[in-house]
Amino acid sequence: MIELQTDTMVSRKVFLGGSWVATEEAIDVFDPANGQAFARVHTIGRGHVHGALKTAAAVLPVWRGLTAKERGALLNRVADELNRRKNEIARIITQENGKPLAQSEGEVAMAEDHLRWFAEEGRRVYGRMIPPQAKGKRHLVVKTPIGVVGAIAPWNFPLVLSVRKVAPALAAGCPVILKPASQTPLSAIALAECMESAGMPSGVFQLAIGNAAMIAEEFLTNDTCRKISFTGSTRTGQELIRGAAKSIKPLCLELGGHAPLLVFDDCDLDRAVQEAIIAKFRNTGQSCIAANRIYVQKTIYNDFVQRFVAAAKALKVGPGLEPGMDVGPMISQHALDGALAQLRDAEMHGGRVLVGGKRLAGHSGYFLEPTVIEGVGDEALCMNEETFAPIAPITSFETEEEAVRRANATPYGLSAYAMTRDIGRIFRLAESIEAGTLGINDGAPSTSQSPFGGVKQSGWGRELGIEGLEAFLETKHVSIGGI
Structure with a gap:
């Protein structure tokens, strides 16, 4: 559990493969209210990111094999943990981000609500049967998880914008590797602690804390990562689009606004x-x-x-x-x-x-x-x-x-x-x-329950609502003959 202090530097490990890992490199976390470092967080190299993707791929069959009800129960337990620690986590958000405590409390409450929404919405991933045009055939549409997801979250709403990506992906049956902003990694660490306490299977949720360009490059070039969800600047979104073009990797982009x-x-x-x-x-x-x-x-x-x-x-x-x-x-x-x-x-x-x-x-x-x-x-x-x-x-x-x-x-x-x-x-x-x-x-x-996203240069795709769940699902047509 994170303990925030003003006179002592707190050191935190990174959550990989169900374990808390200490690495050779670390970054300092600063309090914007006084400009002072108050925590140090271990960071990972590209080999760690590669290993995290491999771990996530290994657990994918197990996670997607659970029923939506079972996955939802786990997400509700994560929400329970967030609620239990809401005052502590709100203080974490305020100390690393700077926002007033009441607004941080609201952020924790919204993150909890996102988890509970997608815990239930995962049970409503409906396919359909299509009337055939030829005798002896039947046509089905089924929804399947897209696979391992790389999520990249910003610093301005460090918890809730992480959960907007993580909750629907997990509800859909996709393991997630979350890259939080280096300015605000402690909120993500608290989320990982809630995942662990809730009994989330090892490897289903992991953290990638470190150099953003390096982590994004591994997400882009490693075929194990099947989708990237990103919130940040339009300029960085353009760089991700260029990188994703090489492998036609799907992106969900929530970019700049005006x-x-x-x-x-x-x-x-x-x-x-x-x-x-x-x-x-x-x-x-x-x-x-x-x-x-x-x-x-x-x-x-x-x-x-x-x-x-x-x-x-x-x-x-x-x-x-x-x-x-x-x-x-x-x-x-x-x-x-x-x-x-x-x-x-x-x-x-x-x-x-x-x-x-x-x-x-x-x-x-x-x-x-x-x-x-x-x-x-x-x-x-x-x-x-x-x-x-x-x-x-x-x-x-x-x-x-x-x-x-x-x-x-x-x-x-x-x-x-x-x-x-x-x-x-x-x-x-x-x-x-x-x-x-x-x-x-x-x-x-x-x-x-309502979709969120932009038009023009403000992004691709939608988060939240039923659209937020669809973002992590593939639509598959099954044609059955000889009936």
Whole structure:
């Protein structure tokens, strides 16, 4: 069990083949709230990854041979372990990621819900019988596990985005090797402990902690790995696509976002402000579905901005383990520097900072004040690139057609938001906005039973919902003659 301390370095091994393995190399894990290393985690080489894939392939017949009910029972036991250790694991997430503790608690709860959803959904993998066109034949469609899965998870939601990949793959009958982000490996180690305590068969779930490029290369080139599921930047997704082309390896890619948030003059203004604050500043703005660009109809622009700025000013910023925090530190100095560079660029393109705009004084960690900036030109970086920071650029629009055009003027399409009570407009936006998820009066739309993923350069495939399970299944036609 992981024990987090502030005065002693914690050392953790890597979970391979059902055992905790100490290797020669290790990496430090840093607390973004103070920039100090507090844990050291063993890392693996390419030979370990090759061995993990071999182990997973050996256990594949056993795992897929279990009934979906049996696999689901094991996943529910993992969920039970997460629930039993929820307070401890939430603190782990906060210390390695920085987010406020209440948000980490929500992440653990959602991860538990994902496990329970797929534990049950695995029992509903239905095939079908197709009416024949020729006498003496019958046609069946059956669903079979795709095989060993390599899962690569990001640092911003280190537990729940790992579980989004692991839970459906395991439910479908696929062993999984999880590569967590090097900044946040302790959440994955806690998940591995829960797997072990739940009695997960040896080799069904393993960890690959180490150099991302090396691990991805082994996943790509080793035929034992039958699918890769990745969450991260569009640039890295493009590299995976190039690598997968050599062997036509299936990929599920959840990539970058650049979410617009449209505020129409018929909205409930108080709710619109509340949901916009959630969509923008949750997880310190370090979310692929964060509202990157806020467009407000001119007739309510001044009123909305006044209320939004007041709400942003009221957010409590500080170390995530301190009570009552709304916004924590950014993940690293590099991330903070990038955010400040975007702010300087926005000001050069006509932006005016209404609140925030600088590093939070009095802290040694990577804190940026929640920032609202208005009047930014459409050519500014923050209006064209993903902003992984608590920065909210706001501008105005006049008509629905203009709002949709500007919302769609991006190569990305992961998520979008709209604040409106016009039912006709809701349906029009549902059909015209180019995004995989559209939150209407809802700043936190993700849920276990609904599909999640992007269009355009925001990715391939879907996670969660029934689509999330289908991602790890092959569809097979069986034609039977002589009947």
